[in-house]
Amino acid sequence: MKTNDITTILNQLDSSNPKVSEELYSILYKELKITAKSVRNRWNGNDTLNTTALVHETFLKIVPEDTSWQNRCHFFFIAGKAMRQILCNYAEKKNAQKRKASQATLDVEDFKDIIPLNDRTIIEILCLENLLKRLESEDALYGQVIECRFYGDMTIKETAEILKISEATVKRKWNFARAFLFKEIKAAS
Amino acid sequence: MTDLEKAEQLFDQAVKLPQEEREEYLNKTCGKDVDTKQIVMGMIKNFDEASRYFKSLKLSWSDDFDYTDSQLGSYKIQRLIGAGGMGKVYLGARNDGLYEQEVAVKILKVNSQYSAPIDNREQQILADLDHPGIAKIFNAGKTDSNQTYLVMELVEGIPIEKYVESEKLGFKEIGQLMLQIGKAVQHAHQNRVIHRDLKPSNILINKGGIPKLLDFGISVLDHHLEQENFQHIITPNYCAPEQIEGSKHINVTTDVYLLGVLFYKLITAKTPFELNSLNYEERKEKIKNTPPPSITTSINKNSLLIKDFDKIIARALSKKQKNRYQSVDAMMNEIEAALNVFPLRESKNNRTTLFQKFIKRNKVPVAISTIAIVLIGILSGIYISNLKQAQLTAEAKEQKAQETLAFLLDLFKQNDPTVNLGDSMSIGVLLGEGLKNAVQIKNPSTRAAVFATLGQVNISLGNYEKGESLLNDAISLYKELENDQAIGEVLFKKGLLKKRTADNTEALELFSRALELTDDRKEQIKLKIHQAEIFAIFNIDSAKILATSALNDMKEAELDRKEEILNLFNITEIGLGHLDKVQTDSVMNYKITLVDEFRSSYPEEKLILARFYSNLSLNYRWANKYDSALKYSDLNLDLLNTVYGKDNINTASGLLLMAETQGWSGNSDSAEYYALRSLNVKESLLGKNHPSQIDELGLIANSKIRDGSFEGGEEILSQAYELSRNTYGLYNQITGDRLFALLQHYNRMGKFEKSVTLYPDLIKVDSTTYGMTSNTATTYLDYAWALRSLDSTQKALKQSYRARSIYEKDIGKDHYLYGMALFNIGEYGMESMPEKALLYFDSAVNILKKKMPENHPRVGNYQHTYAEVLSDHHNDSLSNVHYVESINNYNINYAEDEPDRVATFQINYAKRLLDQNMKDSAQAVLMTASRLIEETEQNQIKNEIAVLLKSI
Known part of the structure; x- marks a missing residue:
């Protein structure tokens, strides 16, 4: 993937074309996987990563330095989405393995070294995902805010910018979503 | 929606x-x-918890990275050797070719603010931390994923808990281990480094049995370590209240708390709280508000050592930082003292020390003074080099001093110091010696303790000024040491001095400061009772509130019955004077039950029993029950005589009480006899004109005056006043009492020109000691009376108005004292405002008749005066009513002893009746008078009656 293409895609994102988003998403998903794999291979070269670092690493790799602040936001927004997906798939697969079934559809083996999820975390991620889906069915904005703030490590300001809502709304959705999800997680466990 | x-x-x-x-x-x-x-x-x-949950969820997949085989700075990571809340620890080896070194590399889990590389300041602090008990930090840096890592000394050893378990260490050995750990922590504190995360897993014991503290210095490099994060990673089991709260006030007392938890865990194998099954809020609640169970609940031993350890741990685990030891040193000193079987230097209650045991075993209170002299002698001698003492090292000297001091303290703590006053003036001389040497003591906390002790001893000997200044010295030393608990104790002592010298405002202030500083329930109860006793003088409501609060505290404090009786007895003293007869009787009965119980349960506590007797005697005296008062004065004196012998200062206190009781019972000769005996004892021990003799002087003066020796009495009265004024100052209740007695005497002698110059002083004293209460108002009235006697009627009127308004505010209009003020206004206003004056008289007499006891002689006087005034103003009918009533009153009060007095009044009334031309009534009155004096030799009155009867 050439950096030019990414810039083009990021620029196009402005028009909120869902197809463009999807395209970027699939690129990122792949890139994150490659980055994770390369990290594993370069272990002796003292490169270390966690999920946050992974996203950043990928960003540095595929987005040119002079990218606008807005485009950076776009990138992290989509990366957050991708990260959510990766984690969920990974947790699902691990969970399935535990139950000796193989229903997972996506190949997440590449993440196993960088995201060594323990059993509790797996359950927690899956539980969170279920609840988040329920919340999204009422208002999609909740999912987006969680993706930006939680999975994408974006600031309130960046989130507000990318979702085209006020910072107050971001705060409100972010606070309420966490309080609501936590209440449900507690009730479920 | x-x-x-x-x-x-x-x-x-x-x-x-x-x-x-x-x-x-x-x-x-x-x-x-x-x-x-x-x-x-x-x-x-649950919002806070929710936001923490999301943080930790993220951490759970972000930080579990394995660094094996990575290169961090000059070190190659070899293998994982440990993991914990703060992160993972790897074995690392230097591979930059400079030299070989194995290190421990710790990767911090939290995102810290630390920015590599180490700066000069941090490097310096880490260098200062160099101590054999602290694992060194060589370097620090950031991993590529921005995690902080620390390169530390590789300590080979086993975690302290396993060590204690495998070596089967006893409590004493655990104490020794704590001392070593404490030294290391104190070293860090001296270099301004707080550990914040002291816990068993952070302390390893090496092959030599030496403890090594890990992770010191993380806080240096990570001074910005976000509290929120820190809160998240610290183990709640090893977490101080201020840490779980996220408070910014993390200081040495935080480490003191953590050392307390460590000590607790090593002794009991448990942490103070069982937190694992609780959620965050419940944990927080426990750590912040629940007092930890005593270590004695977990172990089956109740030795002296364990009791001491228990107290030390309890103090270290105080919820409030200011209540803990203010330095690790202070805590270690107590552990050391406990290990050396010395009494605790800083704790205070219920110490069973060798000395107390000695006294109890020997049951020879007489010997106390002798022992005191010996001890003070030792204290003085310690620093005087002679052949033997020269061999003592400085340290041994201080230790010896401390030992002596503990003895001395106990000696004077046994009871109220006055009771334990020594026998001889030589104590004073020795004290001076002791003090000279005390200032040379190097250890400030020892010096402070010596000052406090010598201060108390001075106070017990009546050297109040010297005593107070020594207590002040002790306070300033303790302030430098930031030892709040000790400051509180000395403030308490100072408060007792002020209370004894009747400097009540100051005493209250000191008690409440002490109350703020102490967290010892028993101490708090005592402080509240003392405060209530003072308040009872002028503000009974506050006294009640404090007494109630002390009673409530007693329910929670685990007092033994002895302490309980003592407190109850003191509490029942409060407000006794405000009760009616029935209530007083029932309280007195209760007190006697308490005393009976005490006597049968603790017959050996003769001195306390004596104190009870003397209090009961006072109580009965105030209730005007002089027989019972005399009985208890007698019992008190008996006990003191058996315990101390005849010519002892303590026995003198019993003589004085007896003298007072006799005086009040009207036995003026006996009063003088006992007062003189007491005075003799005190003069031979303390010299003439000593403040302790003020009361005796007053009694002797009264007796002299009663015997007609007015000049001699006056001289002694003013001597007592001067003595009190010089000792306690003018604005003092004792001085006020002396001044009052002197002024009363001047008035009695008609020396009003002397008394009016001193009344303004007495008013000032009263307003400071009693406030604007009826006590002070009555002084205004006395002043008015003296002024009036010098014909300064207008001035007298002014003072009476003042008295009236104070009475009105303090006791209301429905009180005989208010009536008295009105009456005085009437009297003094007769010339300047006759019409108004009559109205004042009228209201006054109405109130006085209603509010004073029936047939009280003074009511007769008031009515008689009023009747005469009315008669002068030609209001005959009303005048006659009051004449008749007043004569009835006189008849009841004086007919037997002073029939002539009654007859004179009757003659007077008959003359008035004759003026009104009421001959029959006049005749009847004169006949009654005549019968009244029939059997007397009052011929002059008889003649006058005869003349008047004839004229009719």
Whole structure:
């Protein structure tokens, strides 16, 4: 993937074309996987990563330095989405393995070294995902805010910018979503 | 609007409100929708926990990276050797070719603010931390994923808990281990480094049995370590209240707390709280508010050592930082003292020390003074080099001094110091010696303790000024040492001095400061009782509140019965003077039950029993029951005589009490006899003109005056006043009492020109000691009377008005004292405002008749005066009514002893009746008078009656 293409895609994102988003998403998903794999291979070269670092690493790799602040936001927004997906798939697969079934559809083996999820975390991620889906069915904005703030490590300001809502709304959705999800997680466990 | 939208809106609004308004807001907006309200409330309540949950969830997949084989700075990571809350620890080896070194590399889990590389300041602090008990930190840096790592000395050893377990260490050895750990922590504190995370897993014992503390210095490099993060990673089991609160006030006392937890764990194999099954809020509540169970609940031993350890741990685990040891040193000193079987230097209650045991075993209170002299001698001698002492090292000297001091303290703590006053003036001489040497003591906390002790000893000997200044020295030393508990104790002592010298405002202030500083329940109870006793003088409501609070505290404090009786006895003293007869009787009965119980349960406590007797005697005296008062004065004196012998200062206190009781019972000769005996004892021990003799002087003066030796009495009265004024100052209750006695005497002698110059002083004293209460108002009235006697009627009137308004505010208009003030206004206003004056008289007499006891002689006097005034103003009918009533009154009060007096009044009345031309009535009155004096030799009166009868 050439950096030019990414810039083009990021620029196009402005028009909120869902197809463009999807395209970027699939690129990122792949890139994150490659980055994770390369990290594993370069272990002796003292490169270390966690999920946050992974996203950043990928960003540095595929987005040119002079990218606008807005485009950076776009990138992290989509990366957050991708990260959510990766984690969920990974947790699902691990969970399935535990139950000796193989229903997972996506190949997440590449993440196993960088995201060594323990059993509790797996359950927690899956539980969170279920609840988040329920919340999204009422208002999609909740999912987006969680993706930006939680999975994408974006600031309130960046989130507000990318979702085209006020910072107050971001705060409100972010606070309420966490309080609501936590209440449900507690009730479920 | 969907339910979710509604909930979001409510949540958003409520969360912005102050906590206490949230529920109300939700009640208002939700109306009947209780479900939504409940859900939103729940979400708000758990919001903090929710945000922590999301943080930790993220950490759970972000930080578990394995660094094996990575290169960090000059070190190659070899293998994982440990993991914990703060992160993982790897074995690392230097591979930059400079030299070989194996190190421990710790990767911190939290995102810290530390920015590599180490700066000069940090490097310097780490260098200063060099101590054999502290694992060194060589370097620090950041991994590529921005995690902080520390390169540390590789300590080979086993965790302290395993060591204690495998070596089967005893309590004493655990104490020794604590001392070593404490030294290391103190070293760090001296270099301004707080550990914040002291826990068993951070302490390894090496092959030599030496403890090594890990992780010191993390806080240096990570001074910005976000509290929130820190809170998240520290183990709640090893967490101080201020840490779980996220307080910024992390200081040495935080480490003191953590050392307390460590000590607790090593001794009991448990942490103070069982937190694992609790959620965050419950844990927080426990750590912040629940007192830890005593270590004695977990171990089956109750030795002296364990008791001491228990106290030390309890203090270290105080919830409030200011109540803990203010330095690790202070805590270690007590552990050391406990190990050396010395009494605790800083704790105070219930010490069973060798010395107390000695006294108890020997049951020879007489020997106390002798022992005191010996001890003070030792204290003085320690620093005087002679052949033997020269061999002592400085340290041994200080230790010896401390030992002596503990003895001395106990000696004077046994009871109220006055009771334990020594026998001889030589104590004073020795004290001076002791003090000279005390200032040379190097250890400030020892010096402070010596000052405090010598201060108390001085006070018991009546050297109040010297004593107070020594206590002040002790306080300033303790302030430098930031030892709040000790400051509180010395303030308590100073308060007792002020209370004894009747400097009540100051005493109250000192007690309340002490109350703030101490966290010892028993001490608090005592302080409250002392405060209540003072308040009882001028503000009975506050006294009641404090006494009640002390009673409530007693329910929670685990007092033994002896302490309980002592406290109860003192509490029942409060406000006794404000009760009516029935109430007083029932309280006195209760007190006697307490004393009976005490006598049968603790017959060996003769001195306390004597104190009870003397109090009962006072109580009965105030209740005008002189027989019982005499009985208890007698019992008290008997006991003191058996315990101390005849010519002892303590026995003198019994003589004085007896003298007072005799005086009040009207036996003026016996009063003088006992007072003189007491004075003799005190003069031979303390010299003439000693403040302790003021009371005796007063009694002797009264007796002299009663015997007609007015000049001699006056001289002694003014001697007592001067002595009190020089000792306690003018604004003092004792001085006030002396001044009052002197002024009373001047008035009695008609020396008003002397008394009017001194009344303003007495008023000043009264207003400071009693405030604007009826006591002070009565002094105004006395002043008015003296002024009037010098014909300064207008001035007298002015003082009476003042008295009236004070009475009105203090006791209301429905009180005989208020009536008295009105009467005086009437009297003094007769010339300048006759019409008004009559009205004043009228109200006054009405009140006085109603409020004073029936047929009280003074009522007769008032009515007689009023009748004469009325007669002068030609209001005959009303005048006659009062004449008749006053004569009835006189008849009842004086007919037997002073029939002539009654007859004179009757003659006077008959003359008035004759003026009104009421001959029959006049005749009847004269006949009664005549019968009254029939059998007397009052011929002059008889003649006058005869003449008057003839004229009719």
